[in-house]
Amino acid sequence: MNGETTNSTPSSAERLEEKMQKVALAISLAGLGLMGMGFLCWLLHRSSFALPGDAVISLRNILQWPVLNSCRMAMSVGIILLGLIPMTRVILAGLLYVRAHDRMSALVALIVLLELIASIRLSV
């Protein structure tokens, strides 16, 4: 480590922050929206609400079942979307570093991204 951390031009840092805010907001709303819809659907179709209920639908089943055809599926996909927000922020940062020819930072972003992908791989 040489201690050089993002001290790239202020404009690129601001651009990155602005994009991250937009992406975080968009995916959060999509994820929370799906979760909320699935939850309402559950409440409308079930007579009882007993905690903790059923676990999420596994990632493998979601990948094999591309249509959102159940309340639990909508909630599960919403949770996954929320879990993907940090990954999209890492991808965004990596792309901006590539554009700025900051190879070291781009490599660091790639390593973190690979670790996140490994964690998803563990869940399948």
Add this chain to the structure above:
Amino acid sequence: MLSALALFLIGLLAGVMGAVMGLGGGIFLVPLLTLLFHLPIRIAVGTSLVGVIATSAGVAAFAPRGRGGNVGLALRLEMATTAGAIGGSLLAGEFDARVLSILFAAVVFFTAGYTIHKGRRKAVGTVPEILFHEDYRPRHWPMGLGGSGLAGMISGLLGVGGGFIKVPIMYAVMEVPLGVATATSNFMVGITAAASVFVYYGRGDIYPLVVVPTAVGVFIGALAGVYLLPRLRASWLRYALVGILIILGGYMMIQGIHH
């Protein structure tokens, strides 16, 4: 239905406290979910991790511009933190629930101590500290990376953001300005929690009926916290928080010993 409302309110409270105190809501969520709803600790931790991501996303989406932290520093430290988080979340599947409760209680007590220390340091300081500036160069990387790895492991194991370790390490060890360290930590906790949450997801420790009302509450609470932050005097809140943490930590310790 009342349970769903209660979960939403608990999430709301955790989100507000998390955003205002910069702690992430997990430190409140896990004990409240286990003590009030008698949920197994692994389900509480899985729910808390989704809540930590929601807090981080909510704060990131609405934080004032120029207060976003140092992304380059965050990513470098995240190399260690993410690895620690994956290790911690895998370990959580092996540990007895009682051990997790006792470990959690220890972390809660440490957080209470850290919060008191932070308050005292602010009160003693005579010259106002500049929280955000660009004239710094992070130092002592090996210690920074080691501490971040530990924070990640605790996050994966117990469902907390780990900001109470990351912020002091960046500030006191790596000599990063406090405001930058706090904002950088908020960026990091989302990535750390995301690394762990998929392991919990795959193990079947995420329950939508618990997660959804809680996460929606946390997200709205985090937004309210961002709005309230500049309008609040944090000193009384700090002592209230310490009191809550000591009670929750005590209950978790008792639960760990007696169950």
